[in-house]
Amino acid sequence: MRKRTAELLLLIVAVASLGYGGTREVRMQLHLKPELHLEGTESVFVGPILIEPREGEDIQSIDLTASREFEIYLRKILRREAELRLLPNEKDLRPESKHLAALMGDAAFWQAINEDTGADLIVAASIDVKILDRAGYTTEEYVSPQDGKTYFRQVLVEETGFSYDILLVVMDGKTGAVIHEEQITDFKPQNERKLEEYTDMFTDLYTLQNRLVGIFVPRTVQVKRTLFTD
Amino acid sequence: MVKEWSIPSTALLLMLIALLGAGSAIAGDGNKNEAEAEMEWGYKAARRGYWQEALLRFEHANILTPNQPRILNNIAVAQEANGLYEQALLTYQTGLEISPNNDALRRNYMRFQEFYSSYIAPPEVGEEKNGDDEGEEGEDDAQTNG
Numbered sequence: 563m564r565k566r567t568a569e570l571l572l573l574i575v576a577v578a579s580l581g582y583g584g585t586r587e588v589r590m591q592l593h594l595k596p597e598l599h600l601e602g603t604e605s606v607f608v609g610p611i612l613i614e615p616r617e618g619e620d621i622q623s624i625d626l627t628a629s630r631e632f633e634i635y636l637r638k639i640l641r642r643e644a645e646l647r648l649l650p651n652e653k654d655l656r657p658e659s660k661h662l663a664a665l666m667g668d669a670a671f672w673q674a675i676n677e678d679t680g681a682d683l684i685v686a687a688s689i690d691v692k693i694l695d696r697a698g699y700t701t702e703e704y705v706s707p708q709d710g711k712t713y714f715r716q717v718l719v720e721e722t723g724f725s726y727d728i729l730l731v732v733m734d735g736k737t738g739a740v741i742h743e744e745q746i747t748d749f750k751p752q753n754e755r756k757l758e759e760y761t762d763m764f765t766d767l768y769t770l771q772n773r774l775v776g777i778f779v780p781r782t783v784q785v786k787r788t789l790f791t792d
Numbered sequence: 793m794v795k796e797w798s799i800p801s802t803a804l805l806l807m808l809i810a811l812l813g814a815g816s817a818i819a820g821d822g823n824k825n826e827a828e829a830e831m832e833w834g835y836k837a838a839r840r841g842y843w844q845e846a847l848l849r850f851e852h853a854n855i856l857t858p859n860q861p862r863i864l865n866n867i868a869v870a871q872e873a874n875g876l877y878e879q880a881l882l883t884y885q886t887g888l889e890i891s892p893n894n895d896a897l898r899r900n901y902m903r904f905q906e907f908y909s910s911y912i913a914p915p916e917v918g919e920e921k922n923g924d925d926e927g928e929e930g931e932d933d934a935q936t937n938g
Binding site: 585586588590591592593594701711712714776783785786787788789790791792 | 828831832835838839841843862863865866869872873875895896898899900902903904906907911912
């Protein structure tokens with residue numbers, strides 16, 4: 563009798579399950595519009611790249627290196643990834659303020675660059691780099707062995723490397739007005755023994771590159787999602 | 793003498809299930825079948841990357857059998873794929889209101905939320921955008937191409 567009941571229960575479950583579809587994971591590309599709507603014919607001037615001095619601290623050698631490295635990196639990204647027409651940076655800019663936030667309000671400064679170079683857009687930035695040993699939490703996805711469900715959990719991560727705080731602005735050369743402003747914070751892990759090496763500081767910074775390119779050109783992000791099949 | 797009917801109980805139950813199934817089909821579950829067919833077509837279209845077609849199929853399935861979490865899930869995913877991010881957000885939320893414990897729906901929503909907060913609706917001015925969280929998107933294989 564019990565066997566028959568068990569068989570019946572199985573049968574009912576099987577019949578019931580016919581009404582519910584399975585799931586499949588699909589990969590898809592999500593499209594992101596650029597922050598700026600450019601025609602692609604604009605000429606771009608890169609500079610100035612300022613060092614944002616921290617309160618109570620002097621400019622250190624790492625700041626100077628980072629500023630120089632960032633300019634090289636920015637030009638490379640804008641030329642190769644965004645395929646923008648970059649103007650040569652021939653003259654040494656001497657802005658009146660070393661604070662980008664203050665300089666942003668100085669329309670005459672940007673208009674002067676436009677008059678000298680003919681730049682439609684001016685991409686400027688201020689940068690702050692710190693060497694640090696940091697510990698922080700990151701979100702991690704995992705499937706519970708108990709119930710098979712997916713959860714997100716916080717995991718402590720200890721890292722050593724460079725921390726970047728970059729304010730990037732895009733100015734209209736003709737009017738001297740701010741077109742776009744982007745605050746980017748990033749962290750590049752570095753082996754503790756190599757913390758004194760400042761070469762290629764911005765290579766392999768996925769987030770930074772992603773954000774910079776995304777200001778000027780459309781991007782796609784590849785993601786995974788679950789679909790019900792029927 | 794009256795002959796007693798002796799149908800085994802298993803067979804009786806099977807007949808009952810069959811009758812119930814047939815009954816529900818007759819009672820308007822033509823819609824259900826059609827919705828399932830639309831879901832299947834939609835899924836096939838999505839697999840081939842025809843996301844507009846997929847969205848139309850899923851939406852039609854939702855008209856036929858409204859507010860099914862699995863259909864809402866597929867609609868939301870298709871809306872994402874078509875760049876309708878605000879609509880996708882609302883659809884996920886509607887689906888989760890109906891079925892808060894739907895695992896696939898919940899997982900998709902969490903992944904979408906990470907994407908949405910990173911790329912579509914970044915923090916307000918004054919809040920710091922933290923680049924470390926982006927790009928990863930909470931997913932192993934999230935990749936960005938310029």
